Amino acid sequence: MTERFDAKDLARAVDAGILQPGQEQALLAFLRQQPENRGTFQLAHVAFYFGALLIMGAMGWLLTEAWMRIGDSALLAIALLYIVLLTGFAMALQRRQQPIAAGVLAAVAVSIVPLAVFAIERMLGWWPLDDTQADYHQYYTYVQGGWLLMEAATVLAGLLMLRLVPFPFIVMPIAVALWFMSMDLSEWFFGSPFSWEQRRTVSLWFGLALLLVFVVVDGRPRRDYAFWGYLAGLAAFWGGLTLMNSDSELGKALYCLVNLGLMGLAVLLRRPVFMVFGAMGVAAYLGYLSYEVFADSLLFPLVLTLIGLGVIGLGLLYQKRREQLSQSLRARLPSWLQQALPALRD
Template sequence: MNINREQLEGAVKENIISSQQANQLIAFFKQQPEITPKFDFTHVLYYLGGMLAIGAMTLFMNLGWESFGGLGIFFISLFYAAVGLKLTNHFKAKGLAIPAGICGTFVIALTPLAVYGLQQALGVWPDESVYRQYHRTIKWHWLYMELSTLAVGVIIARKYKYPFLIMPIAVTLWYLSMDLSVMIYGDENSWQLRKVVSMYTGLLMIAVAFYVEVRSTSKADYSFWLYLFGVIAFWGGLSSQSSDSELAKFIYFTINLGMIFIGVLIIRRVFVVFGAIGCCGYISHLASNVFKESWLFPISLTLLGLFVIYLGVLWQKNELAITEKARSVLPDTLRKLLAAKHRL
């Protein structure tokens, strides 16, 4: 749990610790380097500024940059990358992990632009597409940009070891899976293929994130971005599948329920959020199509909601016993990891 000043003052009033000890603890906590993001104004400014800079070189890149030509784009990208690395080292030296990680991520995000410019300069760009389409369309020749981004991302992540550096790597892996599928199978039936590839790529990313989490001994959460984009890829591919079968839709509902359970078990909210959205989507389908003429359905759904609230009360009362029972079937390493993460 997060400890604040009011809680420490409450412990002083209960004579658990002295006032001097409370002040010493506060001073100690403030001296610790911040390796995890918080929802405060400083961190909001960090991420807002970082995403503006990264977005300018990626999602919001316009056609005006084409006037610089391939060589111009390449050298401008190198200049920006040098500035990004300089800032990364500067913030690292000052112990500012969050802005250092954001600046390192900016360098990784510049890699596909630099490779695009180099390909244009060498005259090996295969068609009339431009860089601004990189994040919006699927093409086989993005592969050089993606593989280069992964290589640079791994190098920088190994050097600086900030969790946010995993974000562009996770996104690029997702892009790479889509482009590889089109390269191998062609553009025919590409939409259906993309949905399937997205789903299985998401599962693979979730598995990698789980492995990273189990193996990591650092307090930094290196698996967060892998989990996030893995769940998005899996859930997005799963939810976009079309079927007229009510059984298939019910299976979709049970998978989303399973995601909620997994999220609670491994303490990952992203599973719970997307699982809940999927469950609500299925219930909406029932209300709009299957039981649209039934006056009993809203009443039944209300009773079900109240029952779920009751289950929540029972869970709160018996959470520790239920959690320990559920985790008893897991391997020792994983059980110890989850126990260490569990917040009372």
Template sequence: MNFNKKNLEDAVSENIISLEQSEKLIEFLNKQPNATPKFDFTHVLYYIGGMIAIGAMTLFMNLGWESFGGIGILFISLFYGAVGLKLTNIFKSKGLAIPAGICGTFVIALTPLAVYGLQHALGVWPDESVYREYHRYIKWHWLYMELSTLAVGAIIAWKYKYPFLIMPIAVTLWYLTMDVAVMINGGDYSWELRKLVSMYTGLLMIALAFWVDIRSHNKADYSFWIYLFGVIAFWGGMSLQHSDSELSKFIYFSINIFMIFAGVLIVRRVFVVFGAIGCSGYIGHLASNIFKDSWLFPITLTLLGLFVIYLGVLWQKNESLITTKARSFLPVALRELLESKHA
């Protein structure tokens, strides 16, 4: 549970703690290293700097680097990686978890470039494609780069255990499934295939994230990035499916409703956000196509909205009783996860 200075002032006014105790607590907390990401200027600078550095070696890599040749790219990548690991260790020793995690992530993000350079140096690169296409197109021979990234990412994440290190691993898992599906399908790059693979990959990533969440909820949020890219992959692939069946569209709406409730239950906003977007899209479809000439439709929606608000009031009154009873039927591990989320 998060609290701020106002909460402490309220506690003082209620004689729960003394003014002196609150001042000493604030002083103590201000001296602690910030290990949890939060929205302040320091952390914004950390992440802006980190994403610029990571983006420079991934998304924004230009063709000028090809002039270094395979050996040059490999050694430059290894040098950058060594610097990144050194900075990771320095920040770790100073208790600066956020910059340490960002520098470790930078090292993982360098892995595809290093493998690309190695393959060119060994003369085994199979076509005329260049590294900058790695983040844009699906090709079977990206597999070596992706598998190497997963291996390096697993080692660094195991050694340093910073949640942000999971981000490039989650992205790479998404890339990998796309490339494997195309390879198995004999090089078919059809849009329909990509949508299906994205949807089922997303489901697998969500399941993985949930497992990680249960295992590590009392340590750190290692599942955040897997949830994020899993939901994006699943929801994106599902939303891009085409169907003329109103039943299919209603099932899509129902899945989005379920995502909202699941997101609230496990306190994952990404489910709520994408679920809400999906529900809005379905209601827009009803308004634009099914009930476009009906004067009753807006009135019905208004009444439905007011009913949902009323349900919220009832839930607030009985939340503790309902929650306690419902959780009593759950497995211990899941119950502990939910209790930690709502503590």
């Protein structure tokens, strides 16, 4: 749990002899200069991210067909204007010590890059798809080998933006573009039609690879770039795994075990996002048991209630002894694996 301190708290520390007179002012000034490291949950931060998602949606999957009719040159001009203005605002906010607002605007600018590349391709006659496949919003809903240049440009723009405005949320549009690219490359290599079964398999393996990459990245940069990478990787991996819908009881039990493994990784890495996805998977499996296997059992709801109470108890125990539990679990692993794991964050 993150604590908030003010000048009165530090003054009491001086009175108690914990700090020397004069040190409290230097410490308070230092803490005020570290807004990006405070880890506090503020309503303003919610507004920043929600506003960014609205713009991403408006200029992405919610873009109407009317925008396709304004002409490719006009579409390119608008997309470039958005990118330039948003990048300029982001850099200005960064200079004003507003890293979160700056970072989300920079991420929005990156998310508009595919629209600009789409317009350029059509203007130059490079667009590889026919007119029935030319709507931009289909970039977010269909697998097509023709989207590859847009995805590659988005990844490159995201990496460049990280140099200008180093903020973790920019990893999200990069990860999404890579996810799309994994699908489209598979369609390009294996040909059409690209079935739902193939999409699920590609999504699962891409998500697993992304998770492994960010386990390596985690804890090394000063900023927490791994969070958004974990989120994107889990969405791809867990989504592909969940949509596989095995017909065998063994397959469904293995699905539950994998999700229990994700919950264990949450303790090992101290990353709640793994717990969220793992808990959803276990809940889905228990729901299946309730409606299909134990539909006529009177004891099953009671057993689930006891399990739920036990999970809450474990959560309380983890909240109190998070450091000890994480260290104890790591100590049971082979030494080579302990060295490969990222350092624990607060």
